Amino acid sequence: MNEASVPILRIGGNVLISLQSDLDDTAVVAIESAIMREVSRSRTTGTLIDVSGLAMVDSFIARVIARMAAMTRLLGAETVIVGIQPAVAITLVEMGVSMADLHTALNAEQGMAMLQRLLDGRPARAGEAASPAMR
Amino acid sequence: MTINPDAPARRLQQSYEIMLDSLLDEVIQLDDNGYVLTWNRGAERLKGWTAEEAIGQHVSAFYTDEDVRGGLAERELRNAGEAGRYETEGWRIRKDGSRFWASIVITAMRDPNGELLGFVKMSRDQTERRAADELIRRQRDEILELSTPVIQVWDRVLALPIIGTLDSNRAGRLTEGLLAKIADLEAEFVILDISGVPTIDTQVAQHLLKTVHAARLMGATSILSGVRPETAQAMVHLGIELGTLRSRNTLRDALQLALQMISASSNGVVRHAEALTP
Numbered sequence: 001m002n003e004a005s006v007p008i009l010r011i012g013g014n015v016l017i018s019l020q021s022d023l024d025d026t027a028v029v030a031i032e033s034a035i036m037r038e039v040s041r042s043r044t045t046g047t048l049i050d051v052s053g054l055a056m057v058d059s060f061i062a063r064v065i066a067r068m069a070a071m072t073r074l075l076g077a078e079t080v081i082v083g084i085q086p087a088v089a090i091t092l093v094e095m096g097v098s099m100a101d102l103h104t105a106l107n108a109e110q111g112m113a114m115l116q117r118l119l120d121g122r123p124a125r126a127g128e129a130a131s132p133a134m135r
Numbered sequence: 136m137t138i139n140p141d142a143p144a145r146r147l148q149q150s151y152e153i154m155l156d157s158l159l160d161e162v163i164q165l166d167d168n169g170y171v172l173t174w175n176r177g178a179e180r181l182k183g184w185t186a187e188e189a190i191g192q193h194v195s196a197f198y199t200d201e202d203v204r205g206g207l208a209e210r211e212l213r214n215a216g217e218a219g220r221y222e223t224e225g226w227r228i229r230k231d232g233s234r235f236w237a238s239i240v241i242t243a244m245r246d247p248n249g250e251l252l253g254f255v256k257m258s259r260d261q262t263e264r265r266a267a268d269e270l271i272r273r274q275r276d277e278i279l280e281l282s283t284p285v286i287q288v289w290d291r292v293l294a295l296p297i298i299g300t301l302d303s304n305r306a307g308r309l310t311e312g313l314l315a316k317i318a319d320l321e322a323e324f325v326i327l328d329i330s331g332v333p334t335i336d337t338q339v340a341q342h343l344l345k346t347v348h349a350a351r352l353m354g355a356t357s358i359l360s361g362v363r364p365e366t367a368q369a370m371v372h373l374g375i376e377l378g379t380l381r382s383r384n385t386l387r388d389a390l391q392l393a394l395q396m397i398s399a400s401s402n403g404v405v406r407h408a409e410a411l412t413p
Contacts (some may be wrong), residue, residue, distance in 0.1 A: 023162040080352070086314030092305075093345050103352035106321055114354075117400060 008038050014046035014115055015039060015077075016108065020053050028064050035068060041074050046115040047072040050108055052083025060096040069102050078118040079103065082111035119128070160227075161258040164244075167251045169194045169212050182262055183230030194256070197227050198311040212327040213239035216251055224261065260307040283309040285316040291323045292393045293355075294386065298331030306342035310349050317355045325350050328386050330361025341388065347380055356396070358382070360389035 006012065009016040033038055039047060049068055054061065069079040080103040084092075105111035155162055161178035163171060174186040182189075182197060195208035202208070202225070206369055215221035220242045227237040244252045283305065285333045288294045295313055314323065327343060329335065335343075347357040359382040362370075370377075383389040 013232075056336040084352045084354075086311065086318055086349075086353065089314055090310060090354055093310075093349045100199070104352050106317065106323070107354075110323070110354055113400070 008034060010038075010042065010044075011112070013044065014048060015042070015044045015113065016048045016050060017068075018050045018053060019061075023064065027130060032068060032071065036071060036075065039072055039077050042078050044072075044075075045119055047077045047079045048108060048111045049079060049081050049113065050083050051081060051088070052085065052107070052113075054088060055085060056086050057091055059095055059097065061091055062095065066097070066102065070117060078115055080105050080111040080114050080118075082106065082108050147179070148149060148164050155227055161256070163189075163192055163256050165212070165254040167253050167258055169208060169254070172253060178258075178313045181229075181235070181258060182227070188230075196344065199226050199228055202226075209288065211239075211241060216243050216253055219243050227258070235260050236262040246356075248395070257375060283312050283315055287320055287322070288326070288338075288390060290396060291321060292316065292326065292390065293320065293322045293324070294326040294328060294390075296328040296386075300333065301339045301342045303342065306346065310346045313346060314349060314353055319352060322355055323397065325355050325357045326386060326389045326393065327359050328361040328389070329359065329366070330363065330396050331388075332366075335370055337373055338387060340370065340373075342378070344377070356381075358392055360386045 007018045007020075009018075015035070015038055017031070018030075023031075035047070038044070046070075049065065051057075051065060057065075069081065072079045082105045084104060094120060103114060105114045155173075156176040158175060158177045159180065161181045161234055162174040162175050163178050166172055171190050172186070174189040178189065183197070185193075191207070194212070194283055195203050197210050207225075208297065211221055211223060220240065222238075222240050223239045226234045227239075228234060231317055235257045239259075240257045242255045242257075244255060246252055284296070286294045286296070293313070297309070301309070316322065317325065325347075327346070329343070332339065344361075350357050357380060361378070362382055364383065381392065383392055
């Protein structure tokens with residue numbers, strides 16, 4: 001697959017991935033393998049997935065986001081989803097997509113701060129984001 | 136004294152005409168093609184044309200230009216002919232060219248063999264009622280706007296005082312307004328104050344949790360405040376599960392908690408930054 005189409009930035013010890021709106025099945029597979037390669041090669045401990053470029057989501061995209069977070073976590077990297085737009089947040093809640101066990105932050109800057117806290121072994125804002133109980 | 140055999144029939148006819156003319160509403164007859172056959176006083180009062188002027192006109196003369204072009208009059212008559220009766224509302228035209236909002240019933244008249252003779256058309260001026268409806272709708276919208284204010288109480292801390300009951304309509308607006316403010320002000324904490332909510336049932340709790348969940352997807356942590364003792368009791372009895380949502384008795388306590396968490400998290404960042412510097 002065309003790796004140039006997958007924007008993966010390295011910032012400090014972290015990896016930032018920007019998801020764009022024109023995702024289809026093949027693009028997703030390409031992005032996933034590119035991320036996994038990058039995370040394992042660089043032994044990244046923190047991953048930011050920026051979804052601010054997504055104005056709308058469907059259940060497919062929602063699954064993709066959750067799946068990427070699960071994969072990076074398996075490789076030992078803390079993952080924060082950043083830039084979820086208001087309309088997207090409402091759609092996800094209405095769809096009943098549970099992202100309760102994912103860390104989220106408003107933008108890349110706050111996401112980076114959250115990553116540092118997570119990597120410092122601190123509870124993310126006293127642990128709310130880490131609990132899957134809220135639906 | 137001779138008895139005129141027609142007298143009772145004529146009297147009946149006369150009283151029938153008086154009845155029609157006494158009506159304040161328009162009651163007119165149309166022939167099967169939609170041309171005006173009779174025109175009562177109510178019609179004159181409503182539309183401004185006298186019977187002499189109106190009789191013989193096609194009914195579409197009282198429709199707006201757009202509706203005439205769209206063939207609305209013909210369509211309505213066809214509907215009435217097929218169904219026997221047709222009810223509608225719409226803008227109609229007076230003689231002076233002004234518009235009014237009419238509520239209309241068209242009934243098909245058929246002879247005993249089922250042959251279409253024409254139509255009876257009854258119309259009323261509902262302009263005022265329509266204006267009143269619109270006013271109520273506008274005011275309801277305004278109340279909804281007013282009833283969901285989002286206040287910035289501190290840097291990165293928003294408060295959302297909820298007053299009154301939450302239905303899904305209101306909860307939806309509230310969530311939208313809140314999320315927009317979170318994005319605008321880069322808020323990290325949201326205090327949902329429910330001291331103005333009379334009762335929390337499972338449905339209201341469900342709405343609240345949806346709002347909390349949506350806010351969290353945008354990276355903001357919610358704190359519930361203003362839970363009164365009886366509300367707390369009722370929520371536990373109803374088995375309402377708030378998950379990890381933090382809750383405080385008063386807005387003051389909730390704000391304090393938010394500030395503690397903010398300072399804890401920024402200390403963390405500072406300490407980390409210090410650790411990086413040699």
